[in-house]
Amino acid sequence: MALIVHKYGGTSMGSTERIRNVAKRVAKWHAAGHQVVVVPSAMSGETNRLLGLALEITATPDGRELDVIAATGEQASSGLLALALQAEGINARSYAGWQVPVQTDSAHTKARITAIDDKRILAELDAGRVVIVTGFQGVDPGGNITTLGRGGSDTSAVAIAAAIKADECLIYTDVDGVYTTDPRVVPTARRMNVISFEEMLEMASLGSKVLQIRSVEFAGKYRVPLRVLSSLTPPDMPLEQEMRSGTLITFEEDAQMEAAVVSGIAFTRDEAKIMLLGVPDKPGVAYAILGKVADANIDIDMIVQNQSVDGTTDFSFTVHRNDFQKVVQIMQTDIVPAVGARQMIPDENVAKVSIVGIGMRSHAGIASLMFKTLADENINIQMISTSEIKTSVLIQDKYLELAVRALHKAFDLETKPEAE
C-alpha cells in the first residue's frame, strides 16, 4: 500500500463526463489498496470566466478580492469530484485550502505556501476516505483566501505530497509525459521514461510547458518523486501499465541516467534582446545599465559584454518578451543618455534554444557539437549562456524550428533508447 497524490489539470476536469472519468481512475487506485489524495484544478475555462467578470468591473482589480473570486473555481470542481467518487462507491470528502489548512504568505494572486497541516488529511485517509484538496489556493495568516497564481495546482499537489510524505505525486495532464523536445516541432521526439530533477528544472524553466517550474522546485526541495502522465488513457487501464506510462522525475542519479549525455532540447520564444552600442567602458557600467531594470522587478536572462575597443564596448541582454516594451522605455528615458551609449538596438525577433543533460557535467565537447551543428545550418549564434547541465544559445527566431530539429538529430535523441 502506498500513499499517493494525484493532480488533475483543468482539461482533465473539463466536463462532468471527464470528472466521472477522473473518479473512475482514482477509484482504481483506491481499490488496489492505495491511500489517495486528489488535487483538482478548476474546470477548464472557469478561471478565465471568473477573471473576465472581475475585469468587466475594473481594469485594476484588487488582489485580495481576485483571490476570493478565483478560488471558487477549484472549490466547485473539488465538490463535483467528491460527488463523482461517491457515485463510484468511494467514501470521499473535499477540502478547500483554508480547511486543511494550506498556509501561505499574503502575496495575493501569487502567494507562496508556507506550511501545510497534515493532521486532517491523514485522519481522513486513515478513516478509509479519498481526500480531495482544492489546488491553487490557501489561506494567509490573517485568514484571507489566497491563490498561488496560474498553474499553482501543480505546486499545491507537490506541497501536499511533501507535507504528508507521499510515496509519489502523479501529475495527470493532457500530454503523456516529458519529451526530448516539443513533438510539434520534431515529430520523432521521444517520451522519456525517466528524467532527473535537475534536468526537469532546466527543461521547465526553458519553456517546456508540462509542469509549472515552482512545482518542480518544490519537488526538488522536499525530494518528492514526481510522475507526469496522461489523463486521457482509459481510466480502467491496468495499474501496472499506467505506472509504466508517463515520465518519472527522479532524484536518484544512478548509472541509468549517465548514459544520456544530452536528455532534451528545450526552447522558448519568450525572449527579447536589447543591445547598447558604443557604451563608454568604465567600472560599474553593467550596474548602471541593469540596476534600474532590476529595480523594476524585471528578470534579466542572458548578458553579454563585448571586448572593449577604443574605450567603448557593446552591451547586450535579454528579458522576457512581456517586459520588452517596459525595458525599452527605461533604456530610452533613463539609461542611454546617462551612460552615454551611442545607439540602442531592441530586437524581439529572437529565440533561445538549449541542450539539457546531467551527463554534460562529466562530458567535454558537448557545447562544441551544438555550435558545429548550428554552424552547419548557417544559423548565427547571437549570445551564449551555460550552466553545469545546459548550454543555451540565442538565435534569430525564424531559425528556431530548424535549430531544434538539427540538434535533436545531432544528439541522437530520436533513436537512442534510454538505459533502463
Added chain:
Amino acid sequence: MALIVHKYGGTSMGSTERIRNVAKRVAKWHAAGHQVVVVPSAMSGETNRLLGLALEITATPDGRELDVIAATGEQASSGLLALALQAEGINARSYAGWQVPVQTDSAHTKARITAIDDKRILAELDAGRVVIVTGFQGVDPGGNITTLGRGGSDTSAVAIAAAIKADECLIYTDVDGVYTTDPRVVPTARRMNVISFEEMLEMASLGSKVLQIRSVEFAGKYRVPLRVLSSLTPPDMPLEQEMRSGTLITFEEDAQMEAAVVSGIAFTRDEAKIMLLGVPDKPGVAYAILGKVADANIDIDMIVQNQSVDGTTDFSFTVHRNDFQKVVQIMQTDIVPAVGARQMIPDENVAKVSIVGIGMRSHAGIASLMFKTLADENINIQMISTSEIKTSVLIQDKYLELAVRALHKAFDLETKPEAE
C-alpha cells in the same frame, strides 16, 4: 449615522453592470455617513448552473459536497461586489461565511444559523470599510461549509443585522415592496408603506414571495426592523426618497396599524387535498391517518374531519403540492387498507386564499364578509382554517383569481389609504 444591512438578490446581482449599480447605491449610503454591511446573493442563474453540474454527476448528491459547490456562487459575487465598490472609491472587503464566522448546525443544504461573531464585522466597519458578507452560507462546528437552502440570503442578512444590532435591514429585490395582494392578479393592488411583523409572517407563509419566511421569523425573534425595497430604482435616487419607497416591516403596533382591519389578501396554488370517505370513526383515527405522513417529514396544512354519520366520517387534509404524489402513495399502500376507509379522493385542483390583518383580533364579523363575498361569486368553500390574524379558505383553483379580486374589493384594499 446609522448601522444598516443591505441585502441584494440574484436578479440585482445578475450582471457586472448590475453589480456596478449595487455598488453605486451602497456608495451613496456610505457617503451619507452610514455604516453598511452588504449581503449579496449569487448572480442569478449561477446556483442553478452549479446544482445542474452536480445533478449531471449523480441524481442523489451528498449534502456536504453540494454545499461546497453551491457556496461558491455567493463567494464569487461577493468578491465582484467588493471590486465594484473599490472602483467607486470605497474601501470594501468581502468575507465568506466561515471567515466571519457565521456558525450553523450541520444540516447540509438547509442549515440553521446558530451564532454570528460580530467582532470582525464591527472592526472592519470601525476602520471605515463597507463589509460584504456572503449570504446563504455558514460553517458548522466541524468546520464544514453549509448552506441555508434556497432564499437563505434573506435569512443571512437578517441574522447579521441582529448580530451587529443594526438599525435596519434593507432587502433590495426586484419588487418595490409588499402589496395588498399580487398585482399580477389584481392590477389595482396597492403597495403598503408599513406592515406589522405578524401580518408579514402570514403573508410570507401564505405564498407572498417577497421575503423568505425564515428571514421574517428571524426578524421577529430578534426584532430587526426590515424594509423591502426595489433595486431597480436609479442608484443615485436621493436617500430620503429611497427610504420612503418600499415597505417597512415593523414591530410597533401603534394607532396607525389598527386602522386597517384586513391588510392584504394572500394566496397559494401550492396546495393539494386528500379526502378519505367512509372512515370508521374511532378514537385515534386522525393519528392513524396522519402519523405516517408526519413520519415522512411532510407538513400537513389544513385538516377537516366531518360530523360522524352511521359510525363513519369523512377526513380531509392538505399538503404542499410537491408532496402530493408521495402522500397519495402512503395513503394507498398503508393507510386506506389499515383504517378501512371506503374511498380516497385526491385532488390537486385546489388553491388557498387568505385574508390577513392584525385588526382581525379586535374586530368581529371579518370572516363573515369573506364567506359572503365568495358566496356572492358562487365560489364553494371546501375547507376553512383560522388564526388570530388570518382566515384561510380552500377553493377550486380555477376560481382563485376571481376570489382574490372579489376579496380585495370587498375589503376596500384598492382605495383605502393607510393611516400614517
